[in-house]
Amino acid sequence: MKNILYRIKRKILNIFWSKEKYFSWEENETFMKNVVEVHYPIISDKYFRNNAPLIISVFNGFERHGGLADRFRGIISAYKFAKEHKLTFAIYWAEPFVLQDYLIPNNYNWIIPKEQLLYSRPGSCPIHIGSFYKRIGIDKYREELFQLNLLNRLIKKNSSSAQFHLYSNAHFGDKAYSSLFNELFKPSSRLQKLIDINLQHMNGGFIAASFRFVQLLGDFKDECEGITLSDFEREKYISDCVKTVEKLHSDHLSNKILITSDSSLFLDEVRSLPYTYIVPGEISHTDGKSMDNSPTFDKEFLDLLLLSKAKVIYRIHKGKMYYSGFPLTAGMIGNVEVKTIEIK
Numbered sequence: 157m158k159n160i161l162y163r164i165k166r167k168i169l170n171i172f173w174s175k176e177k178y179f180s181w182e183e184n185e186t187f188m189k190n191v192v193e194v195h196y197p198i199i200s201d202k203y204f205r206n207n208a209p210l211i212i213s214v215f216n217g218f219e220r221h222g223g224l225a226d227r228f229r230g231i232i233s234a235y236k237f238a239k240e241h242k243l244t245f246a247i248y249w250a251e252p253f254v255l256q257d258y259l260i261p262n263n264y265n266w267i268i269p270k271e272q273l274l275y276s277r278p279g280s281c282p283i284h285i286g287s288f289y290k291r292i293g294i295d296k297y298r299e300e301l302f303q304l305n306l307l308n309r310l311i312k313k314n315s316s317s318a319q320f321h322l323y324s325n326a327h328f329g330d331k332a333y334s335s336l337f338n339e340l341f342k343p344s345s346r347l348q349k350l351i352d353i354n355l356q357h358m359n360g361g362f363i364a365a366s367f368r369f370v371q372l373l374g375d376f377k378d379e380c381e382g383i384t385l386s387d388f389e390r391e392k393y394i395s396d397c398v399k400t401v402e403k404l405h406s407d408h409l410s411n412k413i414l415i416t417s418d419s420s421l422f423l424d425e426v427r428s429l430p431y432t433y434i435v436p437g438e439i440s441h442t443d444g445k446s447m448d449n450s451p452t453f454d455k456e457f458l459d460l461l462l463l464s465k466a467k468v469i470y471r472i473h474k475g476k477m478y479y480s481g482f483p484l485t486a487g488m489i490g491n492v493e494v495k496t497i498e499i500k
Contacts, residue, residue, distance in 0.1 A: 175292045176302045180285070187284035187323070191218045192277075199276045207318065209311070211238045212268060214282075214321045217251035221473035223443045224460055225481035226325035229287075232336050233329035234322045235266075239305060239336075247340075248273060252442065262342040273295040273366060274319050281317040283310050285324040298326040333488035343392045343461065350458055355465070358433050363465035365404055367397055373419045378441060383476065393474060394425055396499050400472055406430050414466060416459040416482070435459055463492030474499035 170178050195218050213231045214219055215221045222230075231247060238245035244267035249255035261267060274280040289299040303326040310474055311320055329336060343351060371377065372393065374384040385393060404413055413432050417423050426432050437455030463469055463486030471483045471494055479496075487494035 159238060173290045174302075175291070175294055176299055179288050179292055180302070180306065182290075183286045186283050187219065187282075191284070191323070191367050192282050194218075195275055196277050196280065197275075199279065209317060209356055210244045210268075210319045211311075212246045212248055212273070212319055212321050214323055215247075215249040215251055215255075215427075219284075220443060221251070221323070222325050223441055223482070224456060225485040227442065228337065228485055229327045229330070229481075230285075230322065230324035231340070232333050233303070233326040233334055234324065234343035235264075236332060236342060237304070241311075245359075253453055256344065258344055258347050258453065259341040260344050261340065266340055273321075278314065278317050280319040280321055281310070281314040282321045282323065283307065285322070287325050287327055293445055296327070300326075300330075304328045321458045330488065334491045337489050343457075347454070347457060347461075349370045350454060351461055354380075354433075354435055354458060354462055357412065358412045359466050361410075362412040362413070362414050362433065363404065363408050363468050363470070364416065364461065364463050364483070364486075365401060365414070365470045365472055366480060366483035366486075367417040367419070367422060367472050368478040368482065369393070369417065369419045369422065370386060370478045372476055373421045375421045376418045376441075378418070378443075382478075385476075390421075390443055393477075394422055396423055396474055397422060397472060398429075400497060401426055401429065404470060405429070411467065416463060435462065443495065460486050461489070463487075464492060466490075466492055468492065469494045472499065473497070 163328045166182075169181065173181070197452045211234055213227075215227060221227055227249070235245050237243075245264070245266060247255065247266045248268050248270070250270065256267065267444075269463055281407065285303050287299065287303070295341050305326075307326070309320075314320070343347075344465065371382045372385050373390050401413060401415065413425065415426050415432050415434050420439055423434050427434055435455050437458070438452055440453050440456050442453065442456060460482065463483055469483045469487050469492055471480060473496060483494055486492065
């Protein structure tokens with residue numbers, strides 16, 4: 157009986173609410189069940205907040221947090237909100253690695269130790285704000301306004317909380333992305349050395365091309381899962397993408413081409429071209445939890461930050477390939493133009 161009433165409720169809300177409000181409600185129902193009710197018990201004692209509230213972008217493995225593009229978008233939007241409302245901001249990023257192994261504070265100290273996080277209500281208020289404008293077919297700006305208003309409303313509604321734990325890939329900070337990102341982050345000394353080494357190998361200005369196959373070529377397991385192409389289709393996809401790289405070279409004869417991809421098969425195909433450069437290392441994707449055999453994420457960060465230094469970034473797409481946000485994020489970090497090439 158309970159399930160029947162819930163299904164009726166969903167149908168009614170889907171009819172009368174806006175698309176963004178309904179999908180946000182659906183996601184938050186799952187968030188409440190899997191995260192809030194499991195990890196944020198309600199304490200019986202009255203909680204009194206002694207200090208200004210703290211907004212924390214949280215990546216603790218309680219749910220899937222997405223890849224680097226999703227995570228940094230959520231961080232930048234949360235930081236923008238905190239700055240505009242004069243709130244203290246922090247980042248807790250512990251899964252599947254500690255962020256400080258790769259990026260450290262630049263002009264703002266965002267580090268918060270694990271022991272300072274409150275995992276009880278109402279001392280802390282967990283908030284989930286997702287992004288689904290592409291999936292439901294609404295304007296990006298319309299979703300940005302919805303995300304911003306939702307965050308503002310939830311913080312006001314829970315004004316007695318000391319900490320707001322934000323699980324989010326909201327994108328209302330995109331317009332100020334570069335300046336905010338560079339306020340927050342600089343590479344760790346180890347990562348900066350690797351960046352410098354790779355830049356030396358490219359020996360001057362370069363362009364970039366980014367390819368996201370997900371599991372199409374059968375050589376990379378992605379959290380998003382998806383289909384794998386037949387042998388014939390796989391060869392066709394690889395061939396067409398290689399031809400696109402060759403065309404880019406003919407248009408940019410004086411520049412090396414940095415190639416980023418989630419497919420080792422494809423990278424092996426373009427590696428032999430004398431004008432291409434591929435960052436060495438293991439291919440990884442941040443969307444997951446740490447394990448004993450977790451890969452290093454050096455290459456993922458190097459790909460992102462080197463893309464942000466290119467003259468122009470080309471996001472390559474064909475048929476069933478994924479429209480990756482990774483090159484778009486790199487473009488926003490470095491204020492680099494990103495052009496999408498559609499392969500017929």
